Amino acid sequence: MKRFLQHNFLILVLLNSGNLFNYLFQFLVGRSLTPDDFGTFNALNSLSVLASAPMVVIPLVLSRFTISLGVQNPAALRSLLTTSLRWLGLAALCVFVLGTFLLPGIRSYLHVEDSTPVLLMLALTSLSFIMPVPLGMLMGLQRFTGFGLGSCMSSVGRFLAALALVALLGHGVGGALVSGIVGVGASLALALFFLRDVASGPSEPLPKGMLREVGWYTLPVLVNAALLMALGNLDLVLARHYCPADASGHYAMAAVLGRIAYYLPSALLMVLFPEVTKSHESGEDSVRTLWLSMGMTLALGGGFALVCGLWPEPVISLLFGANYLDSAPALRMVVAAMALMAAANVFFTYCLACSLYGYLWILGTGLAGMISLISFFHASPEEIAGCLLASSAAILAATACWFLVVGMKAESRRRIVLKSRTIEQAP
Incomplete structure (x- = not known):
């Protein structure tokens, strides 16, 4: 448990340092752009996040199979790295080409006049397909310093590039998107540096049937990531579509600030997942780890939501300026919604580590409910925020009800089966 807490502290500091630079970037861009341009940038950025949502599964999937290979056949780790980079590089190229064909439709839906920002968004999306590969392997190898620094570098690089391109040179939406490309490139280079021993070490083929096993495990993780990404970003796209330009900019500010309650404790999940995975494979009880992570998540996310709920105007004025004070009512609801989603995500991560997938029906139904609500109630940023909160x-x-009634019983049965097999195999 001491080691678990130490890893949590390290990742919490490193990843939230990255989150800090993410928000410094947003504050910098928000103060440098008009509300209309700020809404355009965040709509394009959210669309990039949605398009790259499948890649969020890569760190979890590679972490799980890196742990397995590290124990059984360490020489195959190089093959896992090169194979993953090759296939995802091909996928990145396909995404960019497909996006260029869809460019007119994207411009029309988001009311963007120039094609350049859309092309930059596609380039950012394509590069984001590759970055998770080395990060996932670092997490599986439990090189949390390299994982944390590699993840943080994306945010630091983006902020420094935006400082030059947006704040000093005034390149606007295009400069903000180029800054994202610079940050992702820096993160990829640093993560690969921490894996230089794997990349230059001995190589053996992957075990027979492993790619099929990876594929089957990727499916539920992919569904989970896509649903979460949609739930956390589709509201921005819908706000840009339904609301006037200034109103969508105000909602974008509330969404950007409110998501701190979600991302602040999310670093804890990078330690929770491999820890629970090991316990799951060995038949040990990991429920205590779940509740410990839940408590830390509620303290961090709920604490920030409480501050924004009680004093939204001072927080907005301090971080974004007086031009966005009309966003206060929406901010109260968005930050509460994000704190609740952070708590739910602890359950989701635990269930993925334990191969329990029933909650995906709940998550999918919730997303459909949010989209349906917003399609009827979108007259103002406050109405959209209320749909997200509900x-x-x-x-x-x-x-929570499903996990307490179904999930914990399934885990108890699994531990009993594993212990029985261990006793039968004992000499």
Whole structure:
């Protein structure tokens, strides 16, 4: 447990340092752009996040199979790295080409006049397909310093590039998107540096059937990531579509600030997942780890939500300026919704580590509910934020009930089976 807490502290500091630079970047861009341009940038950025949502599964999937190979056949780690980079590099190229064909439709839906920002968004999306490969292997090897620094570098590089391109040179939306490309490139280079021993070490083929096993495990993780990404970003895209330009900019500010309650404790999941995976494979009880992570998540995410709920105007004025004070009512609801989703995500991560997938029906239903609500109630940023809050609360409540009634019983049965097999195999 001491080691678990130490790893949590290290990752919490490193990843939230990255999150700090993410928000410094948003504050810098928000103060440098008009509300209309700020809304355009965040709509394009959210679309990039949605398009790259499948890649969020890569760190978890590679972490799980890196742990397995590290024990059984360390020489195959190089093959895992090169094979992953090759296939995802091909996928990145396909995404960029497909995006160029869809460019007119993207411009029309988001009301973007110039094609250049859309092309830059596609380039950022393509590069984001490759970055998770080395990060996932670092997490599986439990090189949390390299994992944390590699993840943080994306945010630091983006902020420094935006300082030059947006704040000093005034390149606007295009400069903000180029800054993202610079940050992702820096993160990829640093993560590969920490894996230089794997990249230059001995190489053996991957075990027979491993790619098929990776594929089957990737499917539920992919569904989970896609649903979470949609739930956390689609509201921005819908706000840009339904609301006037200034109103969508105000909602974008509330969404950007409110998501701190989600991302602040999310670093804890990078330690929770491999820890629970090991316990799951060995038949040990990991429920205590779940509740410890839940407590830390509620303290961090809920604490920030409480501050924003009580004093939204001073927080907005300090970070974004007086031009965005009209966002206060929406901020109260968005930050509460994100704190609830952070708590729900602890359940999701634990269930993925234990190969329990029933909660995906709840998450998918919640997303459909949010989209349906926003399609009817979108007259103002406050109405959209209220739809997000109602959906998040319903998802957390339903997931908690499902886990307590179904999930814990399934885990108890699994531990009994594993212990029985261990006794039978004992000499």
